[in-house]
Amino acid sequence: MSRMTLTSQENxxxxxxxxxxxxTEVEAILSDVFPKKIIELDKLFKSDKLKLSRAAEVREASKxxxxxxxxxxxxxxxxxxxxxxxxxxxxxENGEDKMRFGTKVYCNAIxxxxxxxxxxxxxxxxEYCNKIKMWIQLLIPKMEDGNNFGVSIQEETISEVxxxxxxxxxxxxxxxxxxxxxxxxxxxxxxxxxLEDYVQYLSELDEKQFLHIRVxxxxxxxxxxxxxxxxxxxxxxxxxxxxxxxxxxY
Numbered sequence: 001m002s003r004m005t006l007t008s009q010e011n012x013x014x015x016x017x018x019x020x021x022x023x024t025e026v027e028a029i030l031s032d033v034f035p036k037k038i039i040e041l042d043k044l045f046k047s048d049k050l051k052l053s054r055a056a057e058v059r060e061a062s063k064x065x066x067x068x069x070x071x072x073x074x075x076x077x078x079x080x081x082x083x084x085x086x087x088x089x090x091x092x093e094n095g096e097d098k099m100r101f102g103t104k105v106y107c108n109a110i111x112x113x114x115x116x117x118x119x120x121x122x123x124x125x126x127e128y129c130n131k132i133k134m135w136i137q138l139l140i141p142k143m144e145d146g147n148n149f150g151v152s153i154q155e156e157t158i159s160e161v162x163x164x165x166x167x168x169x170x171x172x173x174x175x176x177x178x179x180x181x182x183x184x185x186x187x188x189x190x191x192x193x194x195l196e197d198y199v200q201y202l203s204e205l206d207e208k209q210f211l212h213i214r215v216x217x218x219x220x221x222x223x224x225x226x227x228x229x230x231x232x233x234x235x236x237x238x239x240x241x242x243x244x245x246x247x248x249x250y
Contacts, residue, residue, distance in 0.1 A: 129165035
């Protein structure tokens, strides 16, 4: 009885060729790219860009981002009080709206720069994780009774890589949410420039994000290191989950 297949032998050969090329690509990433990434990220974490003492610079950059708000607040304090207006006079409200929409609050230059450095690294890590998961999935043999210890190692490795991938996605979302949160706080500062609590909160928010970036830069290095270590230690079982000798026993 001939073996049942989903498609022609020609198409199967095409898919097998792609699988072979893809596996070669992923193995090159693991052997060549991962060690370089570990070294590069370690250098980034230890660089002056992410030194812990730079938190004070981040707070200063936060204040600098509010320069237009501060200038307008000073101008408002020094200007004479407005003349008494009629109840239905909307010129004062229109003036407030013009000031509100004309005032620019800048990004924190230091935090924005660091996010610009790390976001491409996160995207790259997510892509590598997806490729590694697919690589291991393609190496899983057909289902059989018994002799599945190697397959369980493959599945456990896929689970570990998935965990790393999800962690990276959360970090990516966190960086996007930071800008949304900062925008909301900045709008409050423009609307209520006399409330210093909002200004203080903005500085705290920027400093917290800087510390998150610093921690994640180290986590990113550790993720590459752990994935490389797990796969390297279990490479034999990942690539050959069922040994030839064991297969001959059944």
